[in-house]
Amino acid sequence: MKKLSLIVAAPFAVLALGLMVLTPNEAVAAGVNTAQLSRLVGEATPSSGVRLDCPPNTIFGQTPHPPESPDWMSLTSDIGLSENYIVYDNFDNADGATGIRFWGMRAYFDVVWIDCDEDPMPFEIVFWTDNGGEPGTAIATYNLSLVGTWTGQLYGGYKLIEWNTDLVSAPPLSGAGWVSIQAGGDPGCWFLWMSSAGMDEMCYQWIGDLYYEWDSDVAFCLYADEPCDAIIGDANNSDDIDIDDVVYLIDYIFSGGLAPTPYAVASGDADCSCSVDIDDVVYLINYIFSGSPPPGTCEQWVALCGSLH
């Protein structure tokens, strides 16, 4: 590959001036070395049956191209050896997002593409305003070291990896915007962002001194925290805790009555033991009639017993 100097400062100042934004075909026509358009393209691959879904409470989501699709590709977005690849994609109406999931490969190009396994991988995730259909100003930057999870799905022999992270101090998103994800770390193991047929079928790849406009999206989901909405001990879902919950629990435990609702365990587990039994009845009676402490909060229950169930 041609060696290019690293240009990292305000790359979209260049774009905003309308300079050097080419589609891959235009780039080829202009004589740009196609090796610079760094991507991994493989053959259609049988599905392993794993689901490549966005998490619950996704606000904006673009899931990976199905492996059986011949259209998938994976775009280098890594500081790498000498090139400085960054992929940008757009989203709309992701206000309130506090987490991101994204998919891609870990690979390295040396005549052919080779799987590599840098884990954790350091990422810089940047959110940008939208400036007339292009990235504008950076509004939030996250430098994170993330552990990846192999999805169990191969694409053309390469492992598809999933990364998830909370975004502490949620990005101040409003309407349309852009996100870029670039890995650093080991220069001999690169992050390649998996494509998606999700939305407007365009994203940008910066390759050190030029932008390319690809006719595909990349795979990511912006999601909000799951609300912790259980009232621990409110077995009958009446929004308060009283003798009716005691009656409800006794009916459930001893008489085959309905399970606590809406969460069969959390809603009835007054003593936060992660199960529902006679101890919860005793706990509620002591709380209601004897001034003992109330059941724990939803957050306390989740911390002890895992996600709401």
Ligand SMILES: [Ca+2]
């Ligand atoms: Ca897009």
Ligand SMILES: [Ca+2]
């Ligand atoms: Ca109740």
Ligand SMILES: [Ca+2]
């Ligand atoms: Ca219990």
